[in-house]
Amino acid sequence: MESYLSMKNISKTFGVTGLKANDNVTLDVRRGEIHALVGENGAGKTTLMNILYGIMQPDSGTISLNGKELKILNPIAANKAGIGMVHQHSRLVNEFTVAQNVVLGAEPKKAAIFFDNRKAEAEVAAVIEKNRFHISPEMKISEISVGQMQQVEIIKMLYRKAELLILDEPTSILTEQEIQRLFDTLRELIKRGKTVILITHKLSEVKDISDRITVMRKGRIVSVKDTADVDEREISKMMVGKSVIFDFAKGEEGCRETVLSLEKVSIRKKRQGHPILDNISFNASSCEIVGITGVAGNGLTELEDVIAGLQKISSGSIYHNDEDITNISPKALRERGLAYVPTDRLKRGSSLDTSVKENLILTSHHDFMKRCGVFDDNKISEHSRRLISEYKIDGHSDVPIGTLSGGNIQKVILARELDNVKDFVLFSEPTWGLDVASSEFIYEKMLEMRARGVAVVLISSNIDEILTLADTIFVMYRGRLVAGRASGPDLTREVIGEYMLGLKDDFRGEE
Ligand SMILES: Nc1ncnc2c1ncn2[C@@H]1O[C@H](COP(=O)(O)OP(=O)(O)OP(=O)(O)O)[C@@H](O)[C@H]1O
Numbered sequence: 001m002e003s004y005l006s007m008k009n010i011s012k013t014f015g016v017t018g019l020k021a022n023d024n025v026t027l028d029v030r031r032g033e034i035h036a037l038v039g040e041n042g043a044g045k046t047t048l049m050n051i052l053y054g055i056m057q058p059d060s061g062t063i064s065l066n067g068k069e070l071k072i073l074n075p076i077a078a079n080k081a082g083i084g085m086v087h088q089h090s091r092l093v094n095e096f097t098v099a100q101n102v103v104l105g106a107e108p109k110k111a112a113i114f115f116d117n118r119k120a121e122a123e124v125a126a127v128i129e130k131n132r133f134h135i136s137p138e139m140k141i142s143e144i145s146v147g148q149m150q151q152v153e154i155i156k157m158l159y160r161k162a163e164l165l166i167l168d169e170p171t172s173i174l175t176e177q178e179i180q181r182l183f184d185t186l187r188e189l190i191k192r193g194k195t196v197i198l199i200t201h202k203l204s205e206v207k208d209i210s211d212r213i214t215v216m217r218k219g220r221i222v223s224v225k226d227t228a229d230v231d232e233r234e235i236s237k238m239m240v241g242k243s244v245i246f247d248f249a250k251g252e253e254g255c256r257e258t259v260l261s262l263e264k265v266s267i268r269k270k271r272q273g274h275p276i277l278d279n280i281s282f283n284a285s286s287c288e289i290v291g292i293t294g295v296a297g298n299g300l301t302e303l304e305d306v307i308a309g310l311q312k313i314s315s316g317s318i319y320h321n322d323e324d325i326t327n328i329s330p331k332a333l334r335e336r337g338l339a340y341v342p343t344d345r346l347k348r349g350s351s352l353d354t355s356v357k358e359n360l361i362l363t364s365h366h367d368f369m370k371r372c373g374v375f376d377d378n379k380i381s382e383h384s385r386r387l388i389s390e391y392k393i394d395g396h397s398d399v400p401i402g403t404l405s406g407g408n409i410q411k412v413i414l415a416r417e418l419d420n421v422k423d424f425v426l427f428s429e430p431t432w433g434l435d436v437a438s439s440e441f442i443y444e445k446m447l448e449m450r451a452r453g454v455a456v457v458l459i460s461s462n463i464d465e466i467l468t469l470a471d472t473i474f475v476m477y478r479g480r481l482v483a484g485r486a487s488g489p490d491l492t493r494e495v496i497g498e499y500m501l502g503l504k505d506d507f508r509g510e511e
C-alpha cells in the first residue's frame with residue numbers, strides 16, 4: 001500500500017544532555033489507518049510527534065505527506081498541511097469557553113480585528129453536531145470533565161480541518177467509558193477518511209483499536225507490525241526487551257498500628273440528591289498498604305481531596321495518631337508529615353515551566369533558605385543531585401520539568417514527596433501514563449515505604465494495581481464503601497469488579 005506519511009531518518013539530540021531522543025527514526029503511516037506508536041517512557045515518541053507537528057525541528061531527516069516533501073516550521077504550518085495534534089498534557093485554557101479554546105490561534109475576526117464570539121460559537125457548534133459530541137460550546141473548560149476536555153481537543157483538530165490526527169496518550173486520564181467513547185469517535189473519523197497516530201501505554205487498547213504498530217525503544221524504531229499478528233505479551237516484550245510480571249509479597253501484620261483514621265466522613269452538597277462521600281470509615285496502619293478502588297465518578301477523586309486536606313468535609317472526623325485533624329489546612333497536614341503523590345501531577349504536583357531542581361524543593365523550600373532569607377544554592381544543588389541519582393531520574397536538574405518524559409516527571413514528584421515522608425503517604429493513580437518499568441519502580445518505592453513502617457493509602461481505579469499491592473482492599477460505589485477486606489485468594493478481579501459495579505455490597509443496611 002502507498003504510504004501517506006513518511007518520516008525518514010529523523011534524528012534529534014537535546015542540548016544539555018546530548019541525549020539522542022530520536023536516532024535515525026523512520027516512520028511510515030498509511031492513509032486511513034490507526035497507527036499505534038508505543039514504547040517505554042522516554043523512548044522518544046512525543047519528540048517524534050513534536051517534530052511532525054512543527055513544535056521542534058529535527059537535526060536531520062525528512063517528512064513527506066502524500067509523496068510531497070514538507071518543511072514543517074511550526075504548528076500553524078502543520079495545521080495548513082492537514083496535521084493536528086492533541087498533546088500529552090492538556091493545554092486548554094481553564095477560564096475560556098469550549099468555543100474560545102477551539103478557535104484559539106485561528107479565530108474568526110469581525111472587521112478583521114475583533115474576536116467574533118458569536119461566529120466562533122456557531123462554527124464550533126457545527127463541528128460538534130457533525131461529530132455528535134456531547135458538549136456545548138459556551139461551557140467553560142473548568143466546568144467540564146476530562147473526557148469532555150479530550151473531546152474539545154479533537155474538535156479543535158477537526159475545526160482546523162485536520163486529516164492526520166496525532167493523539168499523544170489521550171486515554172491515560174480517561175475512565176473506561178470515556179475511552180470507549182473516544183475510540184468510537186476515532187473509528188468514525190477513520191470511516192470518513194482520516195488517519196490517526198495514537199500513542200498509548202495500554203497494550204489492550206493497542207490491540208483493540210490499531211491497524212498497525214510501530215515500537216520505539218531508546219530513540220530508535222525496533223519493530224513495525226500488523227496488529228493482528230501480535231499479542232499483548234509480544235508487544236510488551238518488544239517495548240521493554242523482556243516480559244514483566246509483577247508478583248510482590250504482602251506486608252507483615254505484626255507492626256500494625258493505626259496512623260490515619262476516617263470516621264463517618266461525608267460530603268453533602270446542596271441540590272445534590274445523594275452525598276458525594278457517604279459515611280466513609282477506615283483505618284490506615286503502619287506497615288500496611290490500604291488500597292481503595294472504584295470506577296471513576298464514584299468518589300475516588302473526592303476521597304483523594306479529603307485525605308490531602310484540599311476539600312472540607314460536611315460531617316465525620318479524621319484522626320492522625322489519635323489527634324483530631326478534621327478540616328485542617330493542607331499546609332498543616334504537610335507539617336505533620338503527610339506525603340502526597342497526586343493524580344493530577346501536573347497541576348498539583350509540579351509546575352511545568354520551572355526546573356527539576358525547583359520542583360524538588362517545592363514543598364520544603366524553607367529548609368533551603370539561609371538565615372538571611374536567601375536560597376542556599378549549594379544545598380539545593382546537592383539535594384537535587386542526590387534525589388536524581390537515588391530515583392534514577394533521566395533528566396538534568398536545570399531543565400524545565402515539562403521537558404522530561406511522563407515517567408520522569410512522576411519520579412521527580414515521587415522523590416520530593418517520599419524524601420520527606422514521616423508515617424503516612426497518599427498515592428493517587430500513581431501509574432497513570434507510565435510504562436511497565438516506571439510502574440514497577442513506583443511499586444517498589446511503595447513497598448519500601450511499607451517496609452519502613454509507613455502507612456500507605458493507594459487510591460487507584462486500576463484493579464490489577466490494587467490486587468498486586470494492597471494488603472487491605474476497599475471498594476467505593478456511589479460515594480460509599482461497599483467492601484473492605486483483607487486481600488486473599490478469594491478476592492479476585494471478578495469479585496472486586498462486582499463490588500465496583502454495585503452488584504455486591506457488604507455494608508448496605510449497616511450504619
Ligand atoms: N525539550 C527537551 N529538552 C531536553 N530533553 C528532552 C526534551 N524533550 C524530551 N527530552 C528527552 O528526550 C527523551 C525522549 O522524551 P519523549 O518525551 O519523546 O519520550 P516519550 O516516549 O514521549 O515518553 P513518555 O511515554 O514518558 O511520554 C527523554 O529522555 C526526555 O527527557
Ligand SMILES: [Mg+2]
Pocket residue numbers: 045046047088168405406
Ligand atoms: Mg510522551
